[in-house]
Amino acid sequence: MGEPAQRRLIRKLDLERFLSQVQPHPSPRASLEQYTTSESAAATMLYLAAYTYEDIVGKRLLDLGCGTGRLALAAAFLGAESVVGVDIDKTAVKAALSNSVSVGFRDKIEWVAGDIDAVSGKFDTVLQNPPFGVQKRNADRRFIKNALELGDAVYSLHNHPVFDKHLLGKLKANGGQPLRVSASQFMQRFVQKHGGQVEAVYALPLTVPHMFDFHTKTKKEIVVDMYIIKKKG
């Protein structure tokens, strides 16, 4: 697929169609929480970042914990100036590279196999769907800290603090459109401590397919919170 004109508004449906070509991880590991962000959640995240907050088009992007590259590729598709995707898992990075070749964005994205601690440089915007810390407690905190050191704006997905059936129902009734919610007190404090400020939080539905032996259902729907964080000063 060719590269779209940088400042042309792209329809969300076209972004979702583009993302449906991105292949998931061939052998995901539970220990690294290698869930692929669903097409609709990734499209919602990127769409808000691009057209409500103007943090994608013409910007230098970093995707931390890029997996097979869904968020990085979406940013390239929407018109980011340059994109770097980093993941600790070599198989994921290989799949991301192959995805970028098949969708025609190989030249715009640099893929790096390594820990997020090894990343240096300055970026306008960091995108991440970090491990939620289900397997390794607090795994997402290091991602927030590093993202704030590397970027001016951070878009980060986190588990909603409690399973909220009512909110999930509202989101589904709303056709999957995100809803503004409050930041948790912990996140407010943690972000502030690391030099940032929570600008907004949106709840969105996320479907997690059956991927690992300990999953008991064919799929599970959960609510995730997308934090939009800006560096102070």
Ligand SMILES: C[S@@+](CC[C@H](N)C(=O)[O-])C[C@H]1O[C@@H](n2cnc3c(N)ncnc32)[C@H](O)[C@@H]1O
């Ligand atoms: C929930 S997955 C998200 C994948 C991808 N960003 C997406 O949205 O589909 C989290 C990713 O973080 C990666 N990861 C976990 N710990 C990491 C670390 N310390 N450094 C770099 N990547 C890491 C995992 O390998 C995994 O691909």
